[in-house]
Amino acid sequence: CAKEKVITEENADRIKAKVIAEGANGPITPAADEILIKKNILVVPDIYCNSGGVTVSYFEWLKNLNQVSYGRLTFKYEFDSNKHLLQSVQSSLESRFSGKIPVTPTPEFEAAMGGAREKDIVNSGLEYTMERSGRKIKETALAHDLGVDIRTAAFVLALTKISNNIIMAGFTFT
Numbered sequence: 393c394a395k396e397k398v399i400t401e402e403n404a405d406r407i408k409a410k411v412i413a414e415g416a417n418g419p420i421t422p423a424a425d426e427i428l429i430k431k432n433i434l435v436v437p438d439i440y441c442n443s444g445g446v447t448v449s450y451f452e453w454l455k456n457l458n459q460v461s462y463g464r465l466t467f468k469y470e471f472d473s474n475k476h477l478l479q480s481v482q483s484s485l486e487s488r489f490s491g492k493i494p495v496t497p498t499p500e501f502e503a504a505m506g507g508a509r510e511k512d513i514v515n516s517g518l519e520y521t522m523e524r525s526g527r528k529i530k531e532t533a534l535a536h537d538l539g540v541d542i543r544t545a546a547f548v549l550a551l552t553k554i555s556n557n558i559i560m561a562g563f564t565f566t
Contacts, residue, residue: 399424407433414438429541437543439550440529447521451514462513474505 396418399407404424412428413436414420420428420435428435455462463470474497482495497505508516532538532552533545 395419397421399428401427404428405431407431409433411436413441415441417442425543429539432540434540435543437546439543439546440525443525444518444522447518448514451517462510463507467507470507471505474501 395416397420398416399412399420401421401423404420404427407428411434412420415438417438419438425435478495478497482493485493485495528549529542529545532549533540533542536545536548538545
């Protein structure tokens with residue numbers, strides 16, 4: 393779904409899909425959402441589907457705030473670590489098979505030895521963040537016996553995080 397209020401109470405009962413990913417903000421009305429839950433249709437909510445762009449924007453903001461490009465601080469360390477890894481493999485093979493055995497990196501490994509591109513680092517961070525968030529949403533749904541109601545699980549998780557941060561910051565409400 394990539395348009396607001398596309399799935400409504402009037403058409404939700406005709407949906408035959410097993411999974412719906414909300415690609416827009418609010419493509420499913422609350423009444424339709426209830427119908428889909430009763431039909432056991434998994435809706436991956438917009439709050440999750442659209443969070444990738446926000447996450448990447450956050451990474452960009454951090455980079456600009458710190459005025460340090462991604463990888464600048466770890467490039468030399470990673471290059472040396474990869475070089476030592478190849479030397480270790482070569483040394484192990486030579487001691488096992490007694491003789492000179494050159495170890496040549498594949499073109500892909502050699503390119504990686506040169507350091508990750510900013511795009512690779514951002515994609516890796518995004519993938520890690522989305523996987524971790526998806527897993528936590530699933531765990532929340534299971535812990536609260538929500539079945540396929542992933543939207544409620546995402547909201548419960550978000551509100552729990554906000555509440556925990558408020559408490560950790562020392563704020564109290566009277």
